[in-house]
Amino acid sequence: xxxxxxxxxxxxxxxxxxxxxxxxxxxxxxxxxxxxxxxxxxxxxxxxxxxxxxxxxxxxxxxxxxxxxxxxxxxxxxxxxxxxxxxxxxxxxxxxxxxxxxxxxxxxxxxxxxxxxxxxxxxxxxxxxxxxxxxxxxxxxxxxxxxxxxxxxxxxxxxxxxxxxxxxxxxxxxxxxxxxxxxxxxxxxxxxxxxxxxxxxxxxxxxxxxxxxxxxxxxxxx
Amino acid sequence: xxxxxxxxxxxxxxxxxxxxxxxxxxxxxxxxxxxxxxxxxxxxxxxxxxxxxxxxxxxxxxxxxxxxxxxxxxxxxxxxxxxxxxxxxxxxxxxxxxxxxxxxxxxxxxxxxxxxxxxxxxxxxxxxxxxxxxxxxxxxxxxxxxxxxxxxxxxxxxxxxxxxxxxxxxxxxxxxxxxxxxxxxxxxxxxxxxxxxxxxxxxxxxxxxxxxxxxxxxxxxxxxxxxxxxxxxxxxxxxxxxxxxxxxxxxxxxxxxxxxxxxxxxxxxxxxxxxxxxxx
Numbered sequence: 001x002x003x004x005x006x007x008x009x010x011x012x013x014x015x016x017x018x019x020x021x022x023x024x025x026x027x028x029x030x031x032x033x034x035x036x037x038x039x040x041x042x043x044x045x046x047x048x049x050x051x052x053x054x055x056x057x058x059x060x061x062x063x064x065x066x067x068x069x070x071x072x073x074x075x076x077x078x079x080x081x082x083x084x085x086x087x088x089x090x091x092x093x094x095x096x097x098x099x100x101x102x103x104x105x106x107x108x109x110x111x112x113x114x115x116x117x118x119x120x121x122x123x124x125x126x127x128x129x130x131x132x133x134x135x136x137x138x139x140x141x142x143x144x145x146x147x148x149x150x151x152x153x154x155x156x157x158x159x160x161x162x163x164x165x166x167x168x169x170x171x172x173x174x175x176x177x178x179x180x181x182x183x184x185x186x187x188x189x190x191x192x193x194x195x196x197x198x199x200x201x202x203x204x205x206x207x208x209x210x211x212x213x214x215x216x217x218x219x220x221x222x
Numbered sequence: 223x224x225x226x227x228x229x230x231x232x233x234x235x236x237x238x239x240x241x242x243x244x245x246x247x248x249x250x251x252x253x254x255x256x257x258x259x260x261x262x263x264x265x266x267x268x269x270x271x272x273x274x275x276x277x278x279x280x281x282x283x284x285x286x287x288x289x290x291x292x293x294x295x296x297x298x299x300x301x302x303x304x305x306x307x308x309x310x311x312x313x314x315x316x317x318x319x320x321x322x323x324x325x326x327x328x329x330x331x332x333x334x335x336x337x338x339x340x341x342x343x344x345x346x347x348x349x350x351x352x353x354x355x356x357x358x359x360x361x362x363x364x365x366x367x368x369x370x371x372x373x374x375x376x377x378x379x380x381x382x383x384x385x386x387x388x389x390x391x392x393x394x395x396x397x398x399x400x401x402x403x404x405x406x407x408x409x410x411x412x413x414x415x416x417x418x419x420x421x422x423x424x425x426x427x428x429x430x431x432x433x434x435x436x437x438x439x440x441x442x443x444x445x446x447x448x449x450x451x452x453x454x455x456x457x458x459x460x461x462x463x464x465x466x467x468x469x470x471x472x473x474x475x476x477x478x479x480x481x482x483x484x485x486x487x488x489x490x491x492x493x494x495x496x497x498x499x500x501x502x
Contacts (some may be wrong), residue, residue, distance in 0.1 A: 047479055049359040052361060103418070104415065104420060105414075105419065109415030117439070171435065175432075175435040178433075181451075181453075184479045184483075185453040185472065186487075187245070188291075188476050188479070189472065191475070192471070193251050196249070209261045
């Protein structure tokens with residue numbers, strides 16, 4: 001069973017990676033399997049959640065759970081024109097809950113917390129701390145100025161939004177590099193599994209298939 | 223100029239093949255490049271080290287298999303550290319795959335590394351020193367509900383009533399928690415807002431590489447104690463606790479692959495520069 005698992009893993013991973021060579025049937029099969037399994041998993045997990053959170057307590061006599069269950073029907077009733085108005089109640093409830101949570105969390109964490117974090121003293125006991133504090137101060141100011149569009153910064157003042165733009169570019173660069181890092185980490189994990197388990201047997205088969213395809217295409221062109 | 227033109231027309235597939243070769247060599251013949259923990263990770267480690275005995279730490283095991291070893295290695299490294307300290311560890315997951323990945327960590331897998339054995343390796347007893355409450359659905363709603371009532375699940379992941387677990391006497395609400403370690407792929411800002419800003423709870427946060435730049439401002443503002451960034455953060459954490467695992471193992475290949483990409487960017491830019499100059 002371990003061998004079968006490993007081979008399914010190996011062929012699946014290599015079929016997805018084969019897109020780097022070119023679009024092919026193996027890739028499409030693997031893609032469809034992946035989407036299908038993901039949908040099935042989501043369906044099972046969704047039902048398990050409803051059963052665990054609402055249905056079981058309801059059957060045990062906790063009648064309050066009938067309310068979210070009835071409200072959840074609104075999502076399905078949207079499909080029928082006659083019952084669509086019920087859907088609005090569900091949506092109103094979800095939007096209201098989302099807004100309440102956003103007010104509680106987003107304002108305090110992303111606005112107030114960040115403002116407090118940016119308005120501390122520049123002074124620091126260590127030279128690196130001092131440098132960081134100055135950088136935060138200059139960075140915040142210049143980046144904010146970059147987004148002032150009411151009046152064009154001319155002359156010596158034009159330097160400030162330029163610094164802001166450079167700092168935004170640095171941040172975007174860091175985000176891009178981190179994205180690359182994350183994707184490479186996933187790649188390393190899959191490659192480690194491919195090379196250190198029975199999944200390795202899938203590699204020569206995949207290479208053979210690619211070699212045959214390369215030869216076949218060359219013969220066609222000549 | 224001939225070389226530059228050739229370089230410009232080189233199919234991208236060649237780069238993938240080189241990347242595959244470099245990474246494969248590093249996996250099959252590890253070089254053992256040094257791992258130097260960053261202050262970003264060290265702050266979290268030090269915070270846990272300084273916690274008084276019997277402090278309650280909530281470990282949010284919200285790893286998902288889609289992120290591969292990025293989050294799972296973080297969970298394992300932090301779990302090992304928490305087990306090595308005299309703390310009360312409440313494990314919970316707000317991701318549906320969390321329980322599956324927690325079990326994989328206990329059994330050992332290619333995604334989590336060597337099996338974590340709390341009783342054998344750390345002398346910790348389930349229900350007294352650590353507990354796993356399982357998956358709680360609902361994200362933001364669940365964050366608040368669990369903070370307000372840590373007994374909301376009524377049973378642990380294995381169906382045992384919480385009254386029968388002595389560790390739960392230490393943990394009723396967020397007021398009892400000393401720290402939350404949350405390792406996840408989404409809902410970062412919501413978690414910070416609801417657990418840190420609303421309750422003032424110190425948070426160590428870990429995430430995949432793609433998401434971590436969003437967290438740096440929160441760390442700089444003191445809203446996060448520490449950030450564990452991708453597999454790099456895992457390797458740093460493993461080094462700090464003196465238990466090198468899968469994170470450190472993946473670092474050789476990752477470092478060489480990064481070097482290759484940096485070299486490709488430099489070569490590509492030089493080629494682009496010469497091409498433009500030649501065009502003029």
